[in-house]
Amino acid sequence: MTEPATTTQYLGTIPAPPGPRDTTDVTDTAVGGAGGTGGPGIVQSETGGTSGTSVIPGAGPAAPRPGERATLRLRDTGDDEPARYAPEWLQLREPADAAARSYDLLDPLRIRLANLPRRADGFVIHDIGCGTGSMGRWLAPHLDGAQHWVLHDRDPYLLHFAAVASPRSAADGSHVTVETRRGDVARITGDVLAGASLVTASALLDVLTREEIGALAAACAGAGCPALLTLSVAGRVELTAPHPMDEEIAGAFNAHQRRGGLLGPDAVTVAAEAFAEHGATVRLNPSPWRLGPEQAALTEQWLRGWVGAAVEERPELATPAEGYLAERLEACAAGELRVVVQHSDLLALCRPVDGSA
Template sequence: MRETAMTQRTGRIPAQPGPREAVEPVLTNAGSGGGAEAVPGQAGGSFLNQAVGTADAVIAGAGPVVRLGERPTVKLRDAGPDDPPRYAPEWLELREGPDAAARAHDLLDPLRIRLANLPGKAGFVIHDLGCGTGSMGRWLASRIDGAQHWILHDRDPYLLHFAAVASPRSAADGSRVTVETRRGDVGRLTPDALAGASLVTASALLDVLTREEIDTLAAACTGAGCPALLTLSVAGRVELTPSHPMDEEIAEAFNAHQRRDGLLGPDAVTAACEAFSERGATVRLHPSPWRLGPAESELTAQWLRGWVGAAVEERPELKERAEPYLRERLEACAAGELRVLVHHTDLLALSRPTGGGS
């Protein structure tokens, strides 16, 4: 996926609105540092629009492809074989509104109760794993009372930059919110890295992890005695209205693609429940589906391209029938006639406190 024209010309990430303090210690056992630096920018407007301008190409992320049957890329720009995938901030911004609408508010009350019962806390320390552009913080910080210090984890310094400069400034009760960034791999997270944590959060992360990585995450959270709010994990079910005879076939092929290379895809929530429960945590689940209609047609179109593209990559024999299917679905989307329900699940794991607190 191409970089923005400005980044290609200058080699620098453009300034963003809302300067924030950001420091970047290295995550324990997580590799090298380097990464986000808060750069003052002009206030007003979308932080992403100011950063990258209007995207004129397919948006990278969970679905878009350049041509049907080509692997749906999550890469923002070319990288070496050992580099992690890089999600395009355009895609992450596009999904931020539907993500916020989908997350399970019913899990917030038990979370608030746990946080309110933390002993001797002047404020909360919240670790956001795989933070992307920081949408979880923008959603959650304003729903929790009390001073908060967010520690944003991601492997991509480009995304850490966006997350740091567009982070929230105040909690639900007006208390101060501060932020720092840590570049590192959540698959190497340790309880020591979470020492003093009040909460661990992540969004759309579990389904791109392996069973070993989920075990590592559960061990780190329970070892540190802190709760974990893990939202928007794919559930493997999609409902399109009006329906089409190929819907189920595409969905099955997509789910198979999600499970490639040892990733858990739609099996991730079950694996996470087991991993946390085996370590003594109380786990609560709640559905958090995307509800995409005419108002979300741009996101729906991008999601469709990637959904079908991944299915075709997994089962190339689908390509001949999938091309007219995708074309028909995109036309219905553009006409405001398509509605999509993409099922996700949110998980709250309440670990046993250690040392008299979380």
């Protein structure tokens, strides 16, 4: 059954950054990471015609440190590192994410969860690379029954936001509780997920390698829990009205997404194959961002990040891309630009380890 998009409870005022007391119960475990879709980078950029205007961290490309991936630092490298995705970027995209996720995948997920053995503490849901917790705010109110969310991310700053803005009740009014765990998505194992009822992630698959996606599928299969993995970039963008440079920018952006062995727009296909190899039943549904005049602020940031990543991949595009970006931003400001950014949602129903349906 398809459900209409609903209004989600958003962050509103960004909470204060975490201090020592806020982070004392953030445990350093083996899972984490932060996903992003609008553009793969993580710090301010002035590439590709964005000179003089900063891109919110998370919306545009970033220069890597020596020997490091160009798009996203997943490995934990120390407490002094700044937040890799700005809460402002994640907050800006949250309404578009909520409207895009596939409601058609919820019914088969609910059926599977209803057939699981009942636990005294309810369903245990692990959200991998949780960011500010938008997945929990979207999904928890659509599921019946008590829920305990385990939020994984490598960034304690984002974990703080996720914890304070977490949902408090399920669809039927049951209680929802939350804990946070800090660590690295690349080390996830079935042991980490032992006892899990569900694994979720949003905008994560496209910033993983083939090996990391294989490890994620193996971990979910080992735990016998379903996985709902949403908003993976599909590599296709439609802008109104079409422009001669659209295809060239899109191609360069997709190549940027694949830097350093990352899968980018190939990720959801690789993930579907990996889960199927472990015996899971896999369903894929489109989950496009549909951006119009009401989403102008998000569209502007997405455009700057999209074009900036393309120019970072192909520097020879810098001069024509500057004019292209200026033209697109002018149309956006005038309320004339509409953009469809294609994503895919994946539901993998892994075989339960206890033999339940």
